[in-house]
Amino acid sequence: MKSQENARRPSILSGAIWSILDNTASQIITFVIFIILAKILTPSIYGMLSVSLLVTQFFKSVLFDSIATSIIRKKSPSEVDYNSALFLCFSFSVPAFLIVFFAAPFIEAYMNVPQLANVIRGTGVIILVSGLSRTHEAWLSHNMMFRPLAIRSMTSISIGGIVGVVMAYNGFAVASLVVQQVVTSLISLVALWVATPWKPRMKISRESMKESLGFSKHVALSNVTNFANQNSDVFFITYFLGSAAAGIYSAGKRIVNTLNLVLASALMRVSLPAFSRYKNDINEFGKKYLQATYLTVLVTAPAFVGLATLSHDITFLLLGHKWMNSVPVMQIVSAVGFVTSIGYYNHSVMFARDKPEWQARLTLVYAITNVVAFYFFVRFGLIATALVFSIRTVLLYPISAWCALTLLNLTFKQYVKELITPIVCSVLMCMILVAVQQYAVLSESWFGLMIKIGIGAVCYFALIFTFSSVSKRTMIFSLARKILQRG
Numbered sequence: 001m002k003s004q005e006n007a008r009r010p011s012i013l014s015g016a017i018w019s020i021l022d023n024t025a026s027q028i029i030t031f032v033i034f035i036i037l038a039k040i041l042t043p044s045i046y047g048m049l050s051v052s053l054l055v056t057q058f059f060k061s062v063l064f065d066s067i068a069t070s071i072i073r074k075k076s077p078s079e080v081d082y083n084s085a086l087f088l089c090f091s092f093s094v095p096a097f098l099i100v101f102f103a104a105p106f107i108e109a110y111m112n113v114p115q116l117a118n119v120i121r122g123t124g125v126i127i128l129v130s131g132l133s134r135t136h137e138a139w140l141s142h143n144m145m146f147r148p149l150a151i152r153s154m155t156s157i158s159i160g161g162i163v164g165v166v167m168a169y170n171g172f173a174v175a176s177l178v179v180q181q182v183v184t185s186l187i188s189l190v191a192l193w194v195a196t197p198w199k200p201r202m203k204i205s206r207e208s209m210k211e212s213l214g215f216s217k218h219v220a221l222s223n224v225t226n227f228a229n230q231n232s233d234v235f236f237i238t239y240f241l242g243s244a245a246a247g248i249y250s251a252g253k254r255i256v257n258t259l260n261l262v263l264a265s266a267l268m269r270v271s272l273p274a275f276s277r278y279k280n281d282i283n284e285f286g287k288k289y290l291q292a293t294y295l296t297v298l299v300t301a302p303a304f305v306g307l308a309t310l311s312h313d314i315t316f317l318l319l320g321h322k323w324m325n326s327v328p329v330m331q332i333v334s335a336v337g338f339v340t341s342i343g344y345y346n347h348s349v350m351f352a353r354d355k356p357e358w359q360a361r362l363t364l365v366y367a368i369t370n371v372v373a374f375y376f377f378v379r380f381g382l383i384a385t386a387l388v389f390s391i392r393t394v395l396l397y398p399i400s401a402w403c404a405l406t407l408l409n410l411t412f413k414q415y416v417k418e419l420i421t422p423i424v425c426s427v428l429m430c431m432i433l434v435a436v437q438q439y440a441v442l443s444e445s446w447f448g449l450m451i452k453i454g455i456g457a458v459c460y461f462a463l464i465f466t467f468s469s470v471s472k473r474t475m476i477f478s479l480a481r482k483i484l485q486r487g
Contacts, residue, residue, distance in 0.1 A: 022150035026157050027262045033161035034254065037177070038319050040168045043247030049177045050250045051111060051238050052119040054231050059096045060130045061227050064089050066219035068138035070212040073351050075277070077142065079198065084208040086135040086200050093131025100124040113243050115174065122178035129185040135200075136192040148195035152188055160184030218356035225360070225367035232371045233385055236378040249382050251319065252329030255311075256337050259303055275352040286408040289349060293342050294418040294472070295479070301426040302460045304337035306453070309433045313449045325382070332386035336393050338426075342419075343397060346404040353407045362400055369396065421472075425463040432459050 038046070071077050071085050101124055104117035140149050164180025172179075238246040278285040307314070311330040315323060350359040373388045398412075405415055433456050442448035465473060 018146035024262050026153035027258050029157045031258050044244040045174045047243030047246030052123045056123045056126045061223040062220050063092045064134035066216035069219045070215040071138050072142045080205045081208050084204045087204050089131045097127045126185045129189050133189045133192045136196040139198045152191035156184045156187035218360045222360040222363045225363035228367035229370045232374050236374045240379045248326045252326035256334045297422045300338040300341040301422045304334045305426040305430045307334040328383050329386045336390045346400040349404040429460040
């Protein structure tokens with residue numbers, strides 16, 4: 001089996017290209033569907049869905065993602081490992097669904113959001129579906145087979161989105177969003193089982209399950225705290241300010257998160273299995289880590305800084321007037337969005353070097369600071385919440401970087417050297433765009449936005465090639481040629 005897997009396993013570059021295509025296409029489709037539905041539905045309905053998905057995502061992250069990570073980080077997991085992982089995931093999914101189903105009315109009463117219980121129960125079906133699909137996704141990811149994952153994502157999201165839009169147009173309101181999510185997950189399940197060469201059998205091992213649980217308990221703790229770190233703002237906004245405010249805030253973050261997923265999460269999906277292949281060669285591992293960090297910040301820094309600068313035009317053109325209150329949130333959060341992008345690699349390093357407990361402790365610090373900060377500042381409004389989110393991200397990031405650098409025997413000087421040029425060039429690009437918006441007469445139209453984006457892109461790449469070293473320019477050209485040849 002292993003020889004067959006190696007024979008059909010695509011290269012890291014091929015995996016990266018398909019993973020990027022997966023994230024790019026699926027996020028674009030998802031975002032287009034969001035734009036269509038946002039013009040039909042109200043912020044309060046989206047806020048209700050955001051809260052219900054928090055419950056579902058909590059169990060998916062803590063239970064299934066932790067078990068999947070315990071498999072992906074292995075150099076050569078066996079068929080028994082995958083069978084055992086699937087058995088664990090499904091065994092956990094049933095009681096998790098029952099907990100959500102019976103706890104839904106209490107969550108509704110606590111959050112004081114009418115009809116929330118029915119929404120939570122509806123989206124809770126996704127927990128059962130995820131228990132049956134996450135191991136197949138892990139198998140494909142470990143074997144760098146991102147093509148079927150990309151087809152799965154695009155197909156399921158498109159079908160689910162069409163169903164949701166049709167229902168929304170026919171007045172089903174929040175039910176349209178719930179059905180959209182459930183249909184998407186069911187189509188994804190079927191596609192994964194059909195596309196994955198590995199077929200589950202009842203060959204499971206107590207030792208394999210024990211090993212997976214031993215590793216995944218650290219990942220689970222990390223995921224619990226990371227979940228609180230990423231989502232406590234939405235929870236407290238809903239509790240203190242209501243579901244409408246949560247919808248506005250989520251819309252501002254959604255655009256930022258979409259860009260983050262398109263530009264960076266694809267590389268994260270490739271980095272863990274790729275880094276795992278260099279786990280015993282620290283020097284090569286360190287080089288790959290610095291190179292990946294540089295290439296990511298090269299793309300994400302100007303993208304997020306540009307989004308912050310042009311957020312007013314983007315929100316007006318995409319979502320319309322009723323969502324304009326999300327502009328300040330988007331500006332503040334997107335200004336530091338690239339920090340989250342490069343932080344993904346630090347997580348991968350800790351997992352690849354078999355230090356999940358480091359990540360667990362780190363995210364515990366993140367979660368505690370986030371929960372405390374949001375608890376005290378959310379009541380002052382959405383702008384205060386966004387400021388707290390961004391300031392905390394910047395202040396705590398050096399701890400994450402230190403963990404990765406320590407494991408790879410690298411220094412902060414080496415690390416900062418990779419970051420400084422793209423960040424400085426992005427800031428200069430921002431200043432140019434601000435001047436263009438201040439003095440150029442451009443209407444709030446798609447044509448005007450495209451002109452601004454074009455000016456920003458030309459200025460940024462001119463600055464990059466002016467201030468970058470010869471070796472960096474050579475690396476950029478070499479990578480571009482490889483991607484074009486693959487295309």
